[in-house]
Amino acid sequence: MDNITQKIREFIVKAAYTAKHGHIPSALSIVEIMQSYHDIETQDDVMILSKGHGCLALYSLLVIQGHIDEKELLTFGEKGSKLGGHPDRNKVDKIYASTGSLGHGLPIAVGTAMAKKIMKKNGKVFCVIGDGEINEGSIWESILVAVNNKLDNLICVVDYNKSQVRSLEPKLTTQMFESFGCNVVEVDGHDVNSLVNVMNSDDIGLPKVILANTIKGKGIKEIENDMFAWHHRAPNEEEYKRFCEEIYES
Numbered sequence: 001m002d003n004i005t006q007k008i009r010e011f012i013v014k015a016a017y018t019a020k021h022g023h024i025p026s027a028l029s030i031v032e033i034m035q036s037y038h039d040i041e042t043q044d045d046v047m048i049l050s051k052g053h054g055c056l057a058l059y060s061l062l063v064i065q066g067h068i069d070e071k072e073l074l075t076f077g078e079k080g081s082k083l084g085g086h087p088d089r090n091k092v093d094k095i096y097a098s099t100g101s102l103g104h105g106l107p108i109a110v111g112t113a114m115a116k117k118i119m120k121k122n123g124k125v126f127c128v129i130g131d132g133e134i135n136e137g138s139i140w141e142s143i144l145v146a147v148n149n150k151l152d153n154l155i156c157v158v159d160y161n162k163s164q165v166r167s168l169e170p171k172l173t174t175q176m177f178e179s180f181g182c183n184v185v186e187v188d189g190h191d192v193n194s195l196v197n198v199m200n201s202d203d204i205g206l207p208k209v210i211l212a213n214t215i216k217g218k219g220i221k222e223i224e225n226d227m228f229a230w231h232h233r234a235p236n237e238e239e240y241k242r243f244c245e246e247i248y249e250s
Helices: 003-019 024-028 031-040 052-065 105-118 131-135 137-148 170-179 192-200 237-249
Strands: 046-049 125-130 154-160 183-188 208-213
Touching: 003 024, 003 031, 003 052, 003 237, 024 052, 031 052, 031 192, 046 052, 046 105, 052 125, 105 125, 105 137, 105 154, 125 131, 131 154, 131 170, 154 170, 170 183, 170 208, 183 192, 192 208
Parallel strands: 046 125, 125 154, 154 208, 183 208
Antiparallel strands: none
């Protein structure tokens, strides 16, 4: 585990510990996805975190990028803070879309990608969705629009941590997206090099779906093994110190 992923995980746990709440497992599963986007991001790119409950990972990345101060991160969830339990574009300039209601982020991403095509603007549109969002009809309606309009500037990353669609094997989920006309690539969602390579590859005429196989709570074994108990729970002082040590031992 390299320093960026370690720092993001530390910030996630630290913010939740300070606030006494937060969706830690959902944030930990997308850490490498956040870093991969950081590694390839250009000034023309857009990123939308549709699974807004994983916002601590996004906020932590924005600290690393210098868009948010670490002191501000520790105001997470406080009254008057810019950093709520879901991303708010009206409070943080770098946040492109307010998200939280599952299934809303991808339609915004599709509209943004279409606008870029119409206006002949550079840059890709990345949208991170949770596997639970596959249950939402708006996801599939958006995919149909993206395919029909040949939005090859759209990359949908599915955080496939299997917390919602345990009955669906990755192969079946891949087939579902392929049946709608997408280019689908399945990768290890905790392998930054693999994610970067897939994000950087061009696919003319097809929107891309990256099925990122992840572990909910990745990086802290106790949370990985009991992710539902940690769904909206913050660590106590002893757990916080132990978790931070484990993050940097990895």
